[in-house]
Amino acid sequence: MFAFSEYETVKKVVRYLPAVGVGVKYGISQSRRASLMTPKQLFASSNMTQRWQKREISNFEYIMFLNTIAGRTYQDLNQYPVFPWILTNYESKDLDLSQPTNFRDLSKPIGALNSERREEFIERFNSWDNNQVPAFHYGTHYSTAAFTLSWLIRIQPFFSIYLSIQDGNMEDRSRLFTSIRDSWISSLIGGQQNVKELIPEFFFLPQIFHGNNLLKNVKLPPWADTPESFIRIHRMALESDLVSCQLHQWIDLIFGYKQRGPEAVRAVNVFYYLTYEGNIDLSTIADTSIREAIETQIRHFGQTPSQLTTDPHPPRSSALHVSPLMFSSSLDELCMNLKFPFNAPIVHVAACTGSLSSNDISLIVTINQHQQYFLHKWNPKDPTNPLIMDAGLQSNSNTVKRQLVDTNDLCCSYPCNYVVTMDAKYIILCPFYDNSFRVYSTETGKITQIVYGHKSVVTCIARSECNIASDFYIVSGSQDCSVLLWTWNAKYSQIEGNGSFNSSNPLPKLTLCGHQSAITSLLISAELGIIVSSSLNKILIHTTTQGE
Structure with a gap:
């Protein structure tokens, strides 16, 4: 790795090198111009974000790409690649990767996860009174050479580097990396001097947890029997939907628009000013001793990656949407008990959640055994009362205002199956004796479409994940052993035929066989x-494309 003091020198060197660019794997052309692009230009020119959104590359690969173009490298301990803490549960015997409370809220910097410590950092920023140094939340950084060495101390050459820095002596063992759980607790509530994130090796290199002649093995969480087991589970967690659906928010903090400026202040994400690129021009400092002192200070305080974009990072395509309550555990798991004024059991519950970035109202739809349905509003601002019950249930009238009509010919041989559209405006119901499934309007309770295609009773039905106002797939299964794939047209609120819109007699997109x-x-x-x-x-x- 070469490091030049002046940009003009870099341009001269590139002029004599082959036109290799920065690598075609990033979707950037092989040219000298590409070699001279700034991190922001590399990010804007690359196709990696689109590939990540489409799940053509993993979360790990995408974070490494962002680190690379932002100037982070394995060759520099002061600018080592940075990865997030993603889990919060390091104490249980078993780890459920489908449980949101086992995951960190990636929309907040590590220093703001604990509410008490967050208030301390905000108080520091607001009360700062120094005209020479801009206000900041964090005096230390999430990535420094010392932190990187502490993670990698059990392997070479990092162990030797550590000893050389310490004049051949070991620190007090209480300050060394000895337990994953203790390190997480320390980063979470460890005063104002510990806000460190992780490094890539936590997701692929079990050797960093194995002991050497002077250090014992790192103490692992109970859910990991061996370092190899920890790496495998930790990597699975990184690639899970509960990380994928919110990773863009962590990217905003580390590489994006919340890295600096007013958005960083609002996000409680402002670091000491010398950690930011471009905040000081060392070439303008004539005094050698002052320049060396500032350089040493920069090395000790850590360095923030180059800012890649000043716009919010787009989210990854995911079946999950981030909810404000997903990552907070409740002391009492039962936070609300809904009482309905009828004896019929609830047989279906559907969550119709809007995007946090829009003004869409999120609803919970409940349907009981008598085909009565109710639309409850999701109320995330009040964790003790998360649902506002349907107004029809709150009135004094005993008249049921929401009822699916024309359901007399429902087949009694199979349980009812329901699909609710994401906007909660339609309910799709089966089975019926005439081998159909039917679309009902939640506004009137009346049938808006009857769909035929199977030769026997439709036994089950499901829909694909989608956003509000987006088309999605409907798949139906039948007693005739076949599976049919349909398309829901969100614009017309109807089942769409194969290749054309025909609400009266739509044809399935695919017919799938193989069951007996x-x-x-x-x-x-x-x-x-x-x-x-x-x-x-x-x-x-x-497959949904060819039915293979």
Whole structure:
């Protein structure tokens, strides 16, 4: 690795090198011009963000890409690649990667996760009174050479580097990296001097947890038997939907628009001014001793990556949407008990959640055994009362205002299956004796469309993940052993035919075969492009494109 003191020297060197650019794998052309691009230009010119959104590359690969173009490298301990803490549970025997409370809220910097410590940092910023030094929340950094060495102290050459810095002596063992749980607790509530994040090796190199002649093995969480097991589970957690759906918010803090300026202040994400690129021009400092002192200070305080964008980073395509309550555990798991004024059991609950970045109202739809349905508003601002019950239930009238009509010919041989559109405006219901499934309006409770396609009773139905106002897939299974794929047209609020809009007699997009008995359950993911269907003794997986 070469480091030149002047940009003009870099341009001269590049002029004599082959036109290799920065690597075609990033979607950037091989040219000398590409070699001289700034980090912001590299980010804007690359196709990696689009590939990450489409899940063509992993979360790990994308974070490494961002680190690379932002100037972070394995060759420099002062600018080592930075990765996030992603888990909060380092104490349980088992780790459920589908449980949001086991994951960190990535919308907040590590120093603001604990509410008490967050208030301390805000108080420091607001009360700062020094005309020579701009106000900051954090006097230390999430990535420094000392922090990197502490993570890697058990492997060479980092152990030797550490000893050389310490004049051949070991620090007090209480200050060394000895336990993953203790390190997380220290980063979470460890005063104002510890806001460190992780490094890439926590997701691929188990050797950093193995002991050497002077240091014992790192104490692992109970859910990991060996360092290799920890790496495997930790990497799975990094690639999980609960990280994918919120990773863009962490990117905003480290590489994006919340890195500096007013947005950083609002996000409690302002570091000491010397950590930021371009805040001081060392070439203008004539006094050698002062310049060396500032350089030493920069090395000790850490260095913030180059800012890649001043716009919010787009989210990854995900079936999950971030909820404000997802990552906060409640002392009492039961926070609300809904009482309905009827004896019929609730047989279906659907969450119709809007995006946090929009003004869409999020609803919870409940349907009971008598085909009565109710629309409850999601109330995330009050954790003790998260649902505002349907106004029809709150009135004194005993008249049920929401009822699906024309359901007399429902087939009693199979349980009712429901699909609710993301905007909560339509309910799709089966099974019926005429081998159809039907679309109902939640505004009137009346049928808006009857769809035929199967030769026997429709036994189950499911829809793919989607956003409000987006088209999605509907998949239906039948007693005739077939699975049919349909498309929901969000614009016209109808099941769409194969290649054309025909609400009166739509045709399925695909007909899938292979079962020898009635279909019992279905699952479809447009994101992954697969349909999973099960029958009495068989599970089949088909693609949504060709039905293979």
